[in-house]
Amino acid sequence: MDNILRINTRTRTIQYETTPESYLKTGGRGLIAKILLDEVDPACEPLGRHNKLIFAMGLLTGTNVSSASRVCIGAKSPLTQGIKESNSGGTTAMRLAQMGLKAMILEEQPEDDHWHYVKISKGACSLEPAEAYLGMGTGEFCDAIHKLYPGAAVSCIGPVGEMLYSSAGIATTDADHKPGRFSGRGGLGAVMGSKKIKGIVVLGKDTMPLADKEGFMAALKTYTSVVKDAPSTLNYRTLGTASMVRIMNGHGGLPTHNFSLGRFDGMDQICGETIFDVITERGGDGRTSHACMPGCVIQCSNIYPDIEGKAIVSPLEYENLGLLGSNLGISDLDTVARLNALCNDMGIDTIETGAAIGVAMEAGVAAFGDSEAALGFMEDIRRGTVLGRVLGNGAVVTGKVFGIRNVPAVNGQAMPAYDPRAIKGMGVTYATSPMGADHTYGATARAQIEQASSVGQAELSFSTQKNMAVYDTLGFCIFCSGAVGNQHQLIADLINARYGWSVDVPWLKSIGEETLKNEHLFNQKAGFTKAHYKMPECFTERVLPGVNTVFDVGQEELEQVVEAHLEGRRTLKP
Amino acid sequence: MIVVKVPGGIKKEVSVAETLTLEWKPMTILQWLGQLGIEEKQVGAVLVNGKPKKMSHTLEDGDEVQILPVLSGG
Numbered sequence: 001m002d003n004i005l006r007i008n009t010r011t012r013t014i015q016y017e018t019t020p021e022s023y024l025k026t027g028g029r030g031l032i033a034k035i036l037l038d039e040v041d042p043a044c045e046p047l048g049r050h051n052k053l054i055f056a057m058g059l060l061t062g063t064n065v066s067s068a069s070r071v072c073i074g075a076k077s078p079l080t081q082g083i084k085e086s087n088s089g090g091t092t093a094m095r096l097a098q099m100g101l102k103a104m105i106l107e108e109q110p111e112d113d114h115w116h117y118v119k120i121s122k123g124a125c126s127l128e129p130a131e132a133y134l135g136m137g138t139g140e141f142c143d144a145i146h147k148l149y150p151g152a153a154v155s156c157i158g159p160v161g162e163m164l165y166s167s168a169g170i171a172t173t174d175a176d177h178k179p180g181r182f183s184g185r186g187g188l189g190a191v192m193g194s195k196k197i198k199g200i201v202v203l204g205k206d207t208m209p210l211a212d213k214e215g216f217m218a219a220l221k222t223y224t225s226v227v228k229d230a231p232s233t234l235n236y237r238t239l240g241t242a243s244m245v246r247i248m249n250g251h252g253g254l255p256t257h258n259f260s261l262g263r264f265d266g267m268d269q270i271c272g273e274t275i276f277d278v279i280t281e282r283g284g285d286g287r288t289s290h291a292c293m294p295g296c297v298i299q300c301s302n303i304y305p306d307i308e309g310k311a312i313v314s315p316l317e318y319e320n321l322g323l324l325g326s327n328l329g330i331s332d333l334d335t336v337a338r339l340n341a342l343c344n345d346m347g348i349d350t351i352e353t354g355a356a357i358g359v360a361m362e363a364g365v366a367a368f369g370d371s372e373a374a375l376g377f378m379e380d381i382r383r384g385t386v387l388g389r390v391l392g393n394g395a396v397v398t399g400k401v402f403g404i405r406n407v408p409a410v411n412g413q414a415m416p417a418y419d420p421r422a423i424k425g426m427g428v429t430y431a432t433s434p435m436g437a438d439h440t441y442g443a444t445a446r447a448q449i450e451q452a453s454s455v456g457q458a459e460l461s462f463s464t465q466k467n468m469a470v471y472d473t474l475g476f477c478i479f480c481s482g483a484v485g486n487q488h489q490l491i492a493d494l495i496n497a498r499y500g501w502s503v504d505v506p507w508l509k510s511i512g513e514e515t516l517k518n519e520h521l522f523n524q525k526a527g528f529t530k531a532h533y534k535m536p537e538c539f540t541e542r543v544l545p546g547v548n549t550v551f552d553v554g555q556e557e558l559e560q561v562v563e564a565h566l567e568g569r570r571t572l573k574p
Numbered sequence: 575m576i577v578v579k580v581p582g583g584i585k586k587e588v589s590v591a592e593t594l595t596l597e598w599k600p601m602t603i604l605q606w607l608g609q610l611g612i613e614e615k616q617v618g619a620v621l622v623n624g625k626p627k628k629m630s631h632t633l634e635d636g637d638e639v640q641i642l643p644v645l646s647g648g
Contacts, residue, residue, distance in 0.1 A: 235618040445644065
């Protein structure tokens with residue numbers, strides 16, 4: 001795996017390049033940051049020809065290591081105007097790695113109106129005409145591609161990506177060939193659409209070369225048993241991320257009615273335990289546990305069926321239950337599942353969409369709890385009506401248009417389903433991430449800390465951000481982190497056997513730190529200052545009922561987190 | 575009697591996993607957690623005989639209970 005595939009969408013030339021030495025010992029999110037810093041003017045316009053869309057593989061991607069083949073996609077974001085990496089499960093990265101690719105770069109943009117999809121197989125790549133697929137949802141597009149190429153891995157955009165909405169994401173097919181996995185955040189689907197690329201289609205499978213096969217198999221056995229047997233894995237496999245609904249409600253941090261409340265009266269109807277019972281009772285296509293990528297032993301995904309047992313959506317997860325459920329006052333699970341499925345099919349970020357509709361509901365465009373209105377908004381977004389375009393460009397745009405200041409967003413991107421006043425470490429993560437409000441950048445909700453206190457939250461978020469950066473740079477699912485804990489040597493052993501290297505735990509930490517530094521450097525060059533990394537006043541001045549507090553981690557501490565990353569410091573304080 | 579498996583780290587003072595055998599009483603999971611000194615929001619899920627149950631579920635004599643840690647969402 002030592003090639004970079006470069007596709008110029010203007011000249012339609014395709015090149016295979018040998019990976020430079022400086023890129024060999026990184027991957028995923030870390031490689032995206034390096035390529036963007038090296039090749040993209042940070043001040044460029046995100047939907048212009050100078051931006052590039054990058055798919056980068058992790059260091060163990062393509063092997064049979066569980067949860068190590070996330071597809072990492074990045075560019076300068078049209079939503080935040082800063083660096084963006086968004087990763088998901090699915091099969092595309094695994095297949096791209098098996099085709100011998102370390103990264104794929106889409107650059108420039110066409111001067112004509114022709115659309116294409118990228119077809120990749122071993123040693124071959126072509127741009128195929130895609131006009132016939134325009135306007136198709138992600139499901140219809142994948143079905144059409146699978147008729148031509150059964151079993152192909154696909155990453156694609158839906159109609160909202162074609163319309164360049166700032167909330168457009170990129171969908172990736174799962175192990176069942178359904179496009180339910182999303183690099184949803186930051187508008188990467190619009191960047192793909194700006195290059196008039198409908199999708200990436202990867203054919204074929206292969207095995208990855210191993211420098212020390214015996215050592216690899218031994219390390220793999222240990223790693224798999226640690227991940228498989230961890231109590232956290234059993235929870236992921238049973239309730240999935242939906243288990244967080246009850247817990248966040250308990251903390252008073254479950255976004256409700258546009259983040260005006262942190263506890264939801266209908267919580268019991270949308271919690272993980274109820275989802276488990278509904279799926280079990282309905283049967284049919286329903287699955288309480290499901291792997292999004294082949295070989296995953298965590299299997300946190302699910303398939304949620306309708307009353308007849310026919311699949312509505314896969315997966316139905318915590319962030320979507322929060323943003324499309326409680327945040328909109330909707331407690332009917334089937335409606336939440338349908339809203340989720342509609343977002344997936346049109347190719348739009350569920351978090352941003354839920355937040356935007358919440359803002360519109362606060363403005364009185366519809367009442368909280370009005371399921372029919374919410375479903376109608378989805379139709380607006382898909383059809384591209386004026387209201388749909390407002391909502392589809394995110395919570396901040398929606399707030400501006402309707403004159404609402406209570407907008408749950410940082411640096412242009414909407415908050416996931418953790419109220420930062422109740423889970424203050426997450427608030428630090430939202431405020432200091434170079435990618436806008438992003439929970440996966442430093443998810444602190446499971447830490448043994450008084451979550452609503454401001455004490456120690458900056459340190460907690462800082463150390464969590466460093467840990468998450470390691471997993472993202474390796475292309476690993478961060479859900480492994482609960483199982484692996486501090487046993488990072490397990491991962492180092494796998495890397496060493498795969499490549500014949502001799503990396504150690506401090507090296508693993510250093511690649512995470514390098515990633516964080518490069519991302520903040522990119523934003524600094526794009527014009528971000530430390531003052532950009534702050535929590536909006538609707539969270540620092542508006543008390544969250546129930547928890548009776550505002551977000552009160554000081555601006556000085558937030559700036560210290562950014563400064564520490566920029567300086568590559570091991571500790572928060574110099 | 576009921577058997578309760580508690581993972582390490584759920585209670586601040588107990589870092590290692592423990593298995594407790596307790597005399598059964600007709601109490602809900604939430605009440606049992608209170609008796610064990612475990613905060614509900616520190617619990618990711620509770621499996622009773624392998625199936626997830628809500629906090630309002632009343633345990634029966636002979637139940638095997640597994641308490642699971644909190645996850646990060648996604």
